[in-house]
Amino acid sequence: EVQLVESGGGLVQPGGSLRLSCAASGFTFSDYWMHWVRQAPGKGLVWVSLIDSDGSSASYADSVKGRFTISRDNAESTFYLQVNSLRVEDTAVYYCARGIRGARGLDYWGQGTLVTVSS
Amino acid sequence: QSALTQPPSASGSPGQSVTISCTGTSSDVGHYDYVSWYQQHPGKAPQLMIYEVSKRPSGVPDRFSGSKSGNTASLTVSGLQAEDEADYYCSSYAGSNKLVFGGGTKLTVL
Numbered sequence: 271e272v273q274l275v276e277s278g279g280g281l282v283q284p285g286g287s288l289r290l291s292c293a294a295s296g297f298t299f300s301d302y303w304m305h306w307v308r309q310a311p312g313k314g315l316v317w318v319s320l321i322d323s324d325g326s327s328a329s330y331a332d333s334v335k336g337r338f339t340i341s342r343d344n345a346e347s348t349f350y351l352q353v354n355s356l357r358v359e360d361t362a363v364y365y366c367a368r369g370i371r372g373a374r375g376l377d378y379w380g381q382g383t384l385v386t387v388s389s
Numbered sequence: 390q391s392a393l394t395q396p397p398s399a400s401g402s403p404g405q406s407v408t409i410s411c412t413g414t415s416s417d418v419g420h421y422d423y424v425s426w427y428q429q430h431p432g433k434a435p436q437l438m439i440y441e442v443s444k445r446p447s448g449v450p451d452r453f454s455g456s457k458s459g460n461t462a463s464l465t466v467s468g469l470q471a472e473d474e475a476d477y478y479c480s481s482y483a484g485s486n487k488l489v490f491g492g493g494t495k496l497t498v499l
Contacts (some may be wrong), residue, residue, distance in 0.1 A: 375425035
């Protein structure tokens with residue numbers, strides 16, 4: 271059974287940093303591109319970032335480029351999102367998801383981790 | 390990277406059919422056959438319902454179907470059931486290894 275479990279969310283002040291993690295199981299992690307998607311309270315889904323299967327290539331939404339960094343550890347079946355220079359508008363539930371043949375869609379999602387940016 | 394356009398709400402009675410549209414541009418929906426649809430119940434994670442415009446993952450009822458014409462994709466839910474009441478989001482590959490989502494449609498079963 272495919273499982274994705276996020277962790278690392280919490281309350282942080284504007285300008286602060288967090289490292290979100292997504293632990294994967296139930297599939298060959300190193301075969302898949304992985305994604306982060308966020309959802310602000312009461313709002314819609316917004317794609318944030320992806321990383322390819324071996325970690326050699328990453329892509330970001332314009333709104334987070336330069337502040338967020340995605341990475342992965344295939345030996346640990348885990349990938350990460352380092353979120354820096356956080357803004358109030360980054361407050362959201364952050365979901366990790368598995369890509370379908372790269373970036374053709376997202377077939378499995380975690381339950382999400384809440385990041386709250388507030389002073 | 391503008392969001393795809395979805396109607397904010399849709400509704401239908403049990404047993405009826407409802408169609409939700411998702412309008413993009415010639416750079417995303419119109420260019421790639423990589424449109425997906427997701428169902429999200431309150432407080433839950435999204436669930437994939439349709440991928441690559443019209444393919445259904447195993448376990449998704451065949452009451453859910455997808456199509457595309459030009460820059461607009463559509464999700465049709467036939468034989469509406471109470472449990473179909475949820476938020477629905479479309480997404481499309483937008484080139485350069487980026488995805489874009491629609492703003493979401495709240496489906497109400499009357």
